[in-house]
Amino acid sequence: MNVEIVIVGSGVAAAAVADRILKSKPTTSILVLEAGGKVKMKDFSIYQNYVATGGLPYNEYYDEAPPTRGCKGENRFTGNTEMSLQGSRLMMYGGSTVHWDGYSFRFKPEDFHLYTNTGHGIDWPFSYDHIEPYYGEAEGFLGVSGDSNDPSVPRSTGYPFIPFPYSLEDTLAIEAFDSLGLEYSHLPIARHGITDTTSPTAPCQTTGTCLYCPFGARYNAANTLDDMQTLESYPNLSVRTNAVVEKVIMDSKSRAKGVLYLDKNTGEYVTVEAQTVVIASGTVESPKLLLRSVSSFWENGIGNDHDLVGRNIITHPWITFETTLDRNPLHLQPEMAFPTLVSRHYDSEEEQANGKYVLINPPSTPVINLAQAMQDGKTRKEIDEMVSGKTTIQFNAMFEIFSHHDYQVTNLNRISHLGMIESLLNFNVNPTITNQMKAVEATATEVFKAMGATGPVTTDASWGAHHATCTTRMSDSPELGVVDANLKIHGVDNVYVCSNASFSTLSAVNPTLTLVALSLRLGDRLIGGQ
Amino acid sequence: MIANTSHKSKYDMEALHHPYPYQEELPTQQTMDAMWRLFLAIGEFWEIDADIEAMSSNLVVFMSNRIQVNPTYVAEYANAEEVIDELISELGEAEAYKKLFTDPSANISPPTTKLARARQLVSNEFVALQLALGGFKTFGGAKNYLGYISGANIEGDTPYRTYTKEPK
Numbered sequence: 001m002n003v004e005i006v007i008v009g010s011g012v013a014a015a016a017v018a019d020r021i022l023k024s025k026p027t028t029s030i031l032v033l034e035a036g037g038k039v040k041m042k043d044f045s046i047y048q049n050y051v052a053t054g055g056l057p058y059n060e061y062y063d064e065a066p067p068t069r070g071c072k073g074e075n076r077f078t079g080n081t082e083m084s085l086q087g088s089r090l091m092m093y094g095g096s097t098v099h100w101d102g103y104s105f106r107f108k109p110e111d112f113h114l115y116t117n118t119g120h121g122i123d124w125p126f127s128y129d130h131i132e133p134y135y136g137e138a139e140g141f142l143g144v145s146g147d148s149n150d151p152s153v154p155r156s157t158g159y160p161f162i163p164f165p166y167s168l169e170d171t172l173a174i175e176a177f178d179s180l181g182l183e184y185s186h187l188p189i190a191r192h193g194i195t196d197t198t199s200p201t202a203p204c205q206t207t208g209t210c211l212y213c214p215f216g217a218r219y220n221a222a223n224t225l226d227d228m229q230t231l232e233s234y235p236n237l238s239v240r241t242n243a244v245v246e247k248v249i250m251d252s253k254s255r256a257k258g259v260l261y262l263d264k265n266t267g268e269y270v271t272v273e274a275q276t277v278v279i280a281s282g283t284v285e286s287p288k289l290l291l292r293s294v295s296s297f298w299e300n301g302i303g304n305d306h307d308l309v310g311r312n313i314i315t316h317p318w319i320t321f322e323t324t325l326d327r328n329p330l331h332l333q334p335e336m337a338f339p340t341l342v343s344r345h346y347d348s349e350e351e352q353a354n355g356k357y358v359l360i361n362p363p364s365t366p367v368i369n370l371a372q373a374m375q376d377g378k379t380r381k382e383i384d385e386m387v388s389g390k391t392t393i394q395f396n397a398m399f400e401i402f403s404h405h406d407y408q409v410t411n412l413n414r415i416s417h418l419g420m421i422e423s424l425l426n427f428n429v430n431p432t433i434t435n436q437m438k439a440v441e442a443t444a445t446e447v448f449k450a451m452g453a454t455g456p457v458t459t460d461a462s463w464g465a466h467h468a469t470c471t472t473r474m475s476d477s478p479e480l481g482v483v484d485a486n487l488k489i490h491g492v493d494n495v496y497v498c499s500n501a502s503f504s505t506l507s508a509v510n511p512t513l514t515l516v517a518l519s520l521r522l523g524d525r526l527i528g529g530q
Numbered sequence: 531m532i533a534n535t536s537h538k539s540k541y542d543m544e545a546l547h548h549p550y551p552y553q554e555e556l557p558t559q560q561t562m563d564a565m566w567r568l569f570l571a572i573g574e575f576w577e578i579d580a581d582i583e584a585m586s587s588n589l590v591v592f593m594s595n596r597i598q599v600n601p602t603y604v605a606e607y608a609n610a611e612e613v614i615d616e617l618i619s620e621l622g623e624a625e626a627y628k629k630l631f632t633d634p635s636a637n638i639s640p641p642t643t644k645l646a647r648a649r650q651l652v653s654n655e656f657v658a659l660q661l662a663l664g665g666f667k668t669f670g671g672a673k674n675y676l677g678y679i680s681g682a683n684i685e686g687d688t689p690y691r692t693y694t695k696e697p698k
Contacts, residue, residue: 045595051662051677052596052655145683164683168691194682206689208676331670335690370669371661375654377632380576387670 003029003236005526006259006274008245008289009281010034011095012512013498013519015221015228016141017278020523022234029236031272032225033243033261035285035420036061036092041222047214056211058099061092064417074416075423079407081463083315083427088464089282091418093241094222096282096466097512099211101338102190102218104144105509106135106153110349111356114505118353120402121312124504125476125485131517132156138516139188142219143201146188152344161193163340169332170341172325172393173361176450177343182443184343187360190219190512191338200227208336208363243270244419245289248277248495253297256495264419276494276526280519283313283468283501284423288411290472290482290489290497292421303472303482303489310410312403312470313427314506317437318462319397321444324455325366328391333368339396344508345443355436356508357399359444366391393453397440400508401433403470427463437461467511469503487522498522556594557607564611565593569656571627578665585663592659603651610648617645 005021007014010032018030039058040046046057063085067073075085090096109128114121136157139146148158163186166174177184191204204217216223225239242264249271251257258273279286287310291301303309341361346354368391373383412422437459445457475481478490481504487496498519500511556562569589573582596603617626629645630636636649662677673691674680680689 045598048592048595048659049599052592052658162683162685165688166693168693170693174693174695191683194684203682205682206674206680207678208674331672333670333672334676335672335674337676370666370675371658374572374576374631374657374661376637377634379632383576383669 001031001270002273003031004274005030005276005278006272007032007278007280007498008259009095009279009285009499010093010221010225010239010241011280011282012097012142012219012221012224013280013515014095014278015224016138016516016519017280017498017523017526018237019141019224019228020520021527022228022232022237024527026232026234027236030234030238031274032237032239033245033259033272034093034239034241035244036090036241036418038093038222038241039098041094041098041220041226042214042216044214047209047212050209050212056099058090058092061090061418062087063089063091074414075425076412078424078426079428081427081429083313083425083468084462084464085284085423085425086464088466088468089284091285091420092222093239094220094225097219097221100512101510102142102210103510104139104142104146104188104190104513105342105507106155107507107509107514108153108347110352111505111507113349114352114402117349120353121470121505122403122473122475122480125474128154131514131521134517134521135513137520138513141516141520142190142513143192143217144188144190144513145193145204147186150185152183152185152347159188161191161195164189164191164338165340167335167340167363168330169335169363169365170361171330171332172451173341173395173447176447179450180446182343182345182447184341187339187342188513189338192217192219200231206336208334208338210337242419245281246292248279248289248293248302250293250295250297250302254491254493256302256492262419276496278496278498278522278526280498282499283471284409284425284465285420286497286499286501287409287471287482288421288423292411302492302495303478305491306479308473308480308482310408310471311405312473313407313409313425313465313468314401314403314470315463315465315468316398316401316506316508317433318464318466319399319437319440320362320460320462321395321397321441321448321457322367322392322460323448323453323457325391325393325452326389326454328366328388331387332366332391333370333387334363334365336363339363345440347508352400354439355400355402355432357397357436357440357443358508359440359447360396360398362394362396365394367394393448393451395444395447397444398467398508398510399436399440400506401436403473403505404428404430409471425465429463467500467506469500469506469511472497472499472501474502474504486525487518496522555604556590556597557604561607561611562590562593564614565589565607565652565656568610568614568627568630568653569660571623572631572653572656572660573665575627575631576665577668578660579668580660580664582660582665585660588663589656589659596655606647606651609644610652613644613648 145161146159202215472482666675
C-alpha cells in the first residue's frame with residue numbers, strides 16, 4: 001500500500017490535520033490508522049441507554065486497571081504516585097474527544113517562555129503571537145462557545161459562539177469570589193452554538209449528557225471523521241480501525257519509508273509506504289512507537305539519540321475539594337454536565353513560578369442526584385428535604401506541574417486487551433508539587449468559607465494522564481527536545497509528532513485547543529509540501 | 531488511491547451495540563399496557579408535577595430503543611408485568627407499587643430475583659426517563675436536568691437557570 005500521508009491515531013489531531021489538508025487538496029491520499037474500534041455516534045437508542053443506566057458504549061476502549069493479586073490488569077507504574085491511564089484516554093475512532101469535557105482554554109503568552117521566566121522546563125520555540133491566529137482557527141474548528149470580551153488572554157478574533165451564561169449554581173461561587181477579590185470568567189467550551197451558516201453540526205441542546213451527545217454538538221473527532229468520509233468528496237481518504245502500528249520503518253537516518261501495522265481483523269501485518277508519517281497517537285503511545293522503531297539508523301529508537309523520547313511526562317492533577325452547606329435555599333442542583341465558571345490563578349509572568357492553577361465550579365455541585373434518590377426508594381418528603389436542606393458542595397482544580405527527566409513512559413513487554421503494547425510509567429509527587437497542592441487547597445478553603453460552608457474540607461486528588469504532555473517535547477535543539485518548531489523529529493525529514501506529546505510545557509489548563517492549533521498549523525505546512 | 535484490500539463477510543460486520551437488524555416487534559399490547567400503568571404509578575407515588583399523559587409515546591419509543599440495544603428487554607418487560615401482577619394480587623395495587631419502588635432488597639445489585647430485575651431493569655429506568663422528560667421540575671423548580679432536551683443557548687432565553695447579579 002502506498003499513500004502520500006499516513007496518520008497514526010484517529011483523535012482530534014488526526015482529524016484536524018487531515019481536514020486542513022483535504023480542504024485545500026481534496027485528492028491527497030491520506031490513510032488514518034486506529035488501533036481501537038468504532039462506536040456509533042449520535043444514536044438515540046445508545047443515548048437513551050446512557051440516560052437510563054449511565055452506561056457508556058465505549059468503555060471497552062479504556063485501559064484496564066493495573067494488575068492486582070488475582071487480576072491480570074494492564075500497565076505498570078513506578079515512582080511514588082500512579083499516573084493512572086485507566087479512564088484517562090480512549091483508544092478508539094475519534095480518540096479521547098469521544099469522552100472529553102470540551103474545555104477549550106488558550107495558553108497565555110508567558111506560558112511559552114516558562115524557562116526564561118522561571119527556570120523551570122524549557123521555552124517553546126515560538127511565542128504566543130505566532131500561534132495566536134491558529135488559536136482562533138482552532139476555536140472555529142472545535143466550535144467553542146466563549147466570552148470574546150474576556151480580557152485575560154489576548155485575541156485577534158472572537159469566539160464563534162456566545163458564552164454559556166453563568167448558571168444559578170455559580171451563585172455562591174461568584175459571591176465568594178467577589179467578596180475575596182478573586183477574578184473569574186466564563187469557561188470556554190467546545191459546544192456548538194446557533195449559527196446562521198450551513199453546518200453539519202447541530203447546536204448544543206443542553207441535554208447535559210455530554211459523555212454521549214445525541215446531537216454531536218459537543219466536539220467529537222469521530223463526527224469530524226464521519227463527516228469527512230460521508231459529506232465531503234475526499235476519494236483518497238481512508239480510516240482503518242483495529243490497525244495497531246508496530247513500528248515506523250526507516251529508509252535512512254533522515255527518512256522514513258512508512259509504517260508496519262497489525263490488522264487485528266485478519267491477523268496479518270501490513271506495510272504502508274508513505275511520503276509523510278504523522279504520529280498522532282497521544283502523549284503515551286507516540287513516544288512508545290518511536291522507542292520501539294529501532295533500526296541500524298536509530299539504535300535507541302527514532303529521535304532518541306539524546307534519551308528524551310518518553311521523558312518529561314507530566315499531567316494535571318484533578319482535585320476535588322468538598323465540604324457541606326447547612327441549607328440550600330435556592331434549591332441549587334445539577335442542571336447540566338458542564339461548568340460555566342472558571343477562576344485562573346498565578347496567571348501572570350510575575351507569578352507563574354508558583355505553578356499556575358485553575359478553580360472550576362463543577363456542574364455536579366451541589367451533589368444532588370434525583371434519579372438515584374428515587375431509585376433508592378426515598379419518599380417525596382425525603383427528596384424535598386434533600387433538595388432544600390444540608391448539602392454537599394464541590395470545587396475542582398488543576399495546577400501546572402513542571403517536567404522532570406525522570407518522569408517517563410516506555411514500552412512494557414505485555415499486550416493489552418486492545419492488542420497494544422502496554423505502558424510503564426514513572427512519576428513522583430515531589431515536595432514542590434505537595435506545596436503547590438497546599439496553596440490551591442488554601443484558596444479553595446477560603447472560598448468555601450466565604451460561601452458559608454460549615455463542614456470540614458476534604459481533598460481528593462487524582463493523577464490521571466488525561467492531560468499528559470511533553471514526552472516528545474518541542475525545542476529548537478535536539479539536545480533539549482525531540483521535535484522541532486514544526487513538530488518534525490529532529491534529524492528526520494518526514495516524520496512528525498502531532499500530539500500533546502510535543503508540547504514544550506503544560507500550563508494549568510486543558511491542552512486540546514492548543515493541540516488543534518498546532519495540528520492546523522502542521523496541516524498548512526504539509527499542504528505546502530514541506 | 532488507496533486499495534480496499536479487505537472484503538468483509540457478514541460475520542465480520544461490527545455488532546457491538548446493535549447486534550441485530552432493527553426489531554419491529556414490541557412486547558405484547560398487554561405488556562405495553564402494564565408498563566404504561568407502571569409509568570403512571572411512578573408519577574403518582576412521587577407526586578410528579580408534570581403532564582405524564584403526554585409522555586406515552588416517549589415511553590413507547592424508549593422501550594423500543596431499549597429492545598434495540600438489547601433484545602432481552604422484551605423478556606424484562608414481560609417479567610416486570612408478571613411481577614407486578616403477582617404483587618397486586620397479594621398486596622393490592624398501592625402496596626404493590628410501593629414494594630416495587632422501595633423494597634431495599636430489590637435494589638441489591640446484581641439483581642438475583644425477578645422482583646429485583648423488575649425494579650432495576652424496568653422501574654428504575656422508567657424513573658430516570660420520567661425525570662428526564664420533565665418530572666425533575668417537581669423537585670426544586672430547576673429549568674434543566676441531565677437528559678432533558680432544554681434547547682439551544684439563545685441570548686435572553688438561556689435553557690437553564692442563570693445567575694443574575696444583584697444591583698449594589
